[in-house]
Amino acid sequence: MEFNIALISGDGIGPEVIKEATKILDKIGKLFSHKFKYTEIEAGGASIEKYGEPLTKDNLEVCKKSNAIILGAIGGAKWDSQPLDKKPEKAILQLRKELSLGDNLRPIFVNSALTSFSPLKESILRKGLDILVVRDIVGGMICSEKKTGVGKFGREASDLEYYNEEIIRKTVIMGFEAAMKRRKKLASLDKANVLESSMLWRTVVNEISKDYPEVEVKHYLIDNASMEVLKDPSKFDVIIASNIFGDIIADELSQITGTAGILASAELGIKGPGIFTPNQLHNTDESIVGKDVANPIGVILASALLLRYSLGLSEEALKVENAVDRVLKENFVTRDLFCEGKKLIGTKEMGSRIADNI
Template structure:
């Protein structure tokens, strides 16, 4: 099979982790006779510096013509004070709009060999974490009408919180469909005791649940849920929530794993086409840029999500995840996840090891099938 992928390496550690992700895709391509046509395009901060805009027209055109988009890293302190139209993050916002991306998928898991990195107590983290956050991308104050003006009491501002049935149903359907492939539980998180938009959200999700009698639906107010995901994260399976609540909760959950750098993210439309990035798309540690120290696992895992959701290559996706688990099991660590008794390796070495274990596991499976 042949697939076209647009690659925005981006800023900071983006080029380094992107190179390792391309390495993994090339390995998968050779083993399964897939052809991944990866075309690098300029975007984010690099594009701002060179062309004065985060996503030049030619880059957008290439992304729209591709089957999927991979982004390594966006932004940094250098662009912290620039206006939104010149901010690197606008490249992501423009792509979301152009591709009509409706839903963000954020898998939150903790590796059994890295549980000691979690800030949670052992009796909580030992139960494990395996949550899929399904976050809307079309509504909320993030996408609503914005005002910033001079009023009766000086400067004033507002952001419209807007939702409709169609927007909510898109993420709701995806949440229930994915729950059927997991543990058949969906937690709807809102603020329906105060917000009209949340009352609508809760109503539509409940109506959608009728189509999925095998899935158990529970409702949680967002403030209570923010505590529950810390005190008992193992009780959650799929979380479906609004744009802003999902943005905050997914970041909270990624931090309680202690390995946010290893988690992936997918932003998809109803056809499965989308943008695939590391969970930490704006990596905060700029001291490691260009030093071959960055952890590439988050972006590599995102490539696995791309194979699964955009290309329907489930076996290939699982093979990547198994290889990552094997590397961690053998004690190899980049600096950010290092603990005493393990082996520190560089960015490119991590990519090489994951590639090697992909080949090893593939060959083992091949022998077992004979």
Template structure:
């Protein structure tokens, strides 16, 4: 099988971690007889430096023409002085919107060999952490109107959060269908005691739930959900929520598993083309030092194989290789523990490739 992958290496540690993920994909291609062609698509701060904008038209065209997109990370303090409309993150928002990627899926799974890195009490961690956050991605306050104006002698800022029924309905279907393949439980997170958008969210998700009688639906306020994730994460199977809440909760979820560097994500819309990335940032403080953990990006590549390319065996091979590397004691700095072997980004990628 031949596939074209648009590659956004991005900023900070992005080029390092994406390079290792590409190496793993090449190992998969060699073992299973595939051919992956990579097309560079500059985006983020590096694109601002080279083209003046965070997402040049040429990069967008490359992504839209590809079978899927692999992303490292974008942004950093270097571009903090950019106007809001031209910050590196605006390129990512534009890409998501242009690709129609309305659902973000972030697994939160604690690897048994990294249980010591979990910040929760051992008795809580021992119950297990294995759930998924399904986040609506192109609606809500991030995509609403934003304005700042002088009112009565002071600055006043306004950000509009809005949702339509169809936006809620389509992401709810993703969550329920995912739950059917897992433990058949969906927790819908909102703030329906305060927000009109959340009241619409709750009503719509409840209606969709009627189409999935085999799946249990629970509703939870976002403040309670944030507490429950650290109190007893084992209670969750699939969490579905809107854009802002999902952004916050998925980062919290990643940390209770031990390290944000281990967590991949996929962003999908209609069809099979998606955007795959780790959930961490560009970490400019360690960029170019061979200290970054590439596992989140490598597991994102495995999600690409599974969800966009329908290559389940190949995805299993990558995930099993990561499991084996951890069992064999190899650790990057963010997951280092007593008795482990400290390795850099390049060596971690090489060890995973050996086990494909």
């Protein structure tokens, strides 16, 4: 089968790590008789430099016609002073809107060869940390009405935490469907003790739960959840959350693994192409650009998510994930994970070793 993949190398280390992702996909293609046709486009800072805007209409059309999109990295210090509509990150917001992407999936796990990097005690990690965060990305204060101005007390600003039943339902259903394929446990995060939007969220979760009687559902207030995931992450399987709460909890979970650089992320809609990125999409450490030291595992595992969720190739996705696991258990790491007992390799060699293990 032939698949069209839009490649957005983006900024910073993006071009380096994207090359390793295509190396992996090409190996999968050879083994399973698939053909991946890549179209490289600019977005983010690279597009601003070349075209004066984060994403052009022509490049947007390429993305729309693709089967999936891989994005390497976006942003950097040189664009920090740009207005909101001219920041590199605006490209992601445009893609989400134009492709009708409604949910972000973040698999969070601790690799058994890298447990020493986690700030959690070994007694906690021994119980396990394997969580899928399903987060809405179209509602809430991040995407809703915004106002600025001058009022009685000087300058003022507001961001509307707006939700409706339709937005909530699609995230909740995706969470339940994911839970059915995992350990059948679902945690829903909200702030229903003070927010009307969260009260609606909790109501919809309870309604939909009736269609999934096998799934154990538990509601958490977001502040309590942020403590509980530190105390005992093994209690959690699938987490569903609103835009802002999901953004925060996913980043917290990523950090407690101690190895956020090897995690991946997927943004999906009901139909059409999804966007697949490393968890650290906004890695703006310009000191490592072009030095063959960046960790490509995040975007390589993003390519595994692409295979599974956009192309329906679960066996192929598992091959990639198992190959990553084998290389890490052989103690090969890039500079960000190097410590005593590990074998230091570069970006390119990491990609090649993973490809060789598929």
